Amino acid sequence: MMSSIALVVFQHSGYGFAVEARYVVAMGTLQNLAHEQQKYIDLSGLLATSTKLAPTASYALRLRRQQDELLLALEQEAQIIELNTDSIWPLPPLMQHAKQHPSIQALAWHHNQLLTLLNVQQLTAL
């Protein structure tokens, strides 16, 4: 019996990302999810993908960390998927060493696209 894991998948600057669905409290429009005390994550700065300018974010994910919640602004609406665990890979050893942020956790293939899996607990707010 093949096992699977629930992920929330989204695009940023043309690249595919995912976070574990169990850490996603809510997903929807930025307007609906944002509030005054919200801590935001700047994925462009975090992952240095600024060579492709992100258009204005319209959607968001509210993520639960151990101590607090963060809002991750998205360019496009996110999707929940069930991904077969056979499609998920740890980072190759040298990439584990060369990653520029601790939140980069694993890689996965979904519909022939590479996804970078982010560890929500390691994401940092602005």
Add this chain to the structure above:
Amino acid sequence: MTDSKASVEQTLESLLAAKQQGDNKIVDVDERLVKLVIFQLADKYFALPGHSVKEVLSNDIRVNFVPGMHDSVEGVINLRGDIESVLSLNHLLQLPSLEQAQNKESSILLCAGAGITTGIRIDSLLEVVDVAESLLKPPLESLPEHMQPYVAALFSYNDWPIALLSLELLLQAWRTQTQ
């Protein structure tokens, strides 16, 4: 006639003596050969031991960029269901970074050593040869400082001055550089 015969005998004698001397020379027909994969990066020539190179992958293979990595990581490839990293050595070797993936002669060496498997981007594969071990010379003191930790030997082939790299030491230096 006698003189002539003596001359012939002398010549024959010297010939036989020379042959005898030649026979006494030790010809090492069992000299150790090492298989080397010779490649080019920018305008420089390098080699890796054949046992370190598992496969040469053509430039047709799709390299997927992974955001948030050091610039020396080109991306990952899906190789028969396994994910392998693809590294660029240009920064480490202090060579200009060209649009290697767009170079038709470019390829990827799938290398393995010290428990690690990874792809290494090269500009072109030149030769896979067996070279007599005696032709490998220790690195010169004048070798650029940044290359000293991972150049195992120097040799010449086809008039190319070639630096033989140790994969293990190369990856160790790559790790240090990406810290």
